[in-house]
Amino acid sequence: MTNSNFKIKKEVLEIALKRTQERIDMIESALETAQDSSNDDTKSSAGDKYETSREMIQQDINRYQKQLLEANKDLQQLISIESTVDNRPEFVRLGSLVRTTTGLYLIATSIGALKIRGNNIFVISPASPIGQLLIGREIGDSFTFNRITQQITEIC
Numbered sequence: 001m002t003n004s005n006f007k008i009k010k011e012v013l014e015i016a017l018k019r020t021q022e023r024i025d026m027i028e029s030a031l032e033t034a035q036d037s038s039n040d041d042t043k044s045s046a047g048d049k050y051e052t053s054r055e056m057i058q059q060d061i062n063r064y065q066k067q068l069l070e071a072n073k074d075l076q077q078l079i080s081i082e083s084t085v086d087n088r089p090e091f092v093r094l095g096s097l098v099r100t101t102t103g104l105y106l107i108a109t110s111i112g113a114l115k116i117r118g119n120n121i122f123v124i125s126p127a128s129p130i131g132q133l134l135i136g137r138e139i140g141d142s143f144t145f146n147r148i149t150q151q152i153t154e155i156c
Contacts (some may be wrong), residue, residue, distance in 0.1 A: 005156045006117055009097040009106065013082050016111050016123055019143055020078060024071045031064035074109040089155055092134045094126050099154040107131055 038057045081095035094096050098105045104121045111123035126130045133143045134152075142151045 004098060004117075005099070005154065008104075008119060008121065009156055011116050012097070012114060012123060013078060013108070015116075016106075016108055017075070017078050017082065017115055019111060020042055020071060020109065024068065024075060025123045027064055027068045027071055031061065031068060034060045034064060041135050077109055090138060092137045092152070092155055094135075096134075097121075097156040098134055098152060098154055099156075100150040102148060102150045105130065105134065107134060 024040065034057055038054065038061065060140050077094070084095055089096055092107060094107055096107045098107065104119055105122045106121055108123055110125040112130060114121045114123060122130075126132070126135050130145050131144055137152055139152050139155055142149055144150075
């Protein structure tokens with residue numbers, strides 16, 4: 001792959017890291033708000049209403065904690081990918097920027113589509129359907145996704 005593709009890969013990783021950190025910050029803020037609500041919720045004369053309210057708040061706290069755990073895993077994964085940004089892999093793996101005849105994919109975490117330097121890049125998880133099709137393939141390999149056959153032309 002060209003140096004331009006390495007620069008694109010680096011830019012995509014920077015954006016993914018930034019978005020993941022922003023997601024972590026939002027989750028932490030929501031978690032803090034939910035915990036404050038739980039602490040401020042005092043028992044009223046309507047016992048059942050109080051218990052229902054506390055249970056709903058606890059469910060929110062549990063959901064935010066789970067989301068925070070996943071977001072932190074994504075962040076660590078992106079950091080590990082960033083440290084290998086200049087490697088030239090022979091096959092598609094986590095952290096690979098893959099150019100096919102129809103698109104450009106970064107195998108990382110599920111961020112979605114980004115536009116960088118006029119390129120549409122899909123930042124996908126290796127566990128996603130297309131990620132599973134790409135992992136382990138080499139330049140020249142073909143695969144079919146959504147009834148469209150694509151060929152891998154570059155790996156960075």
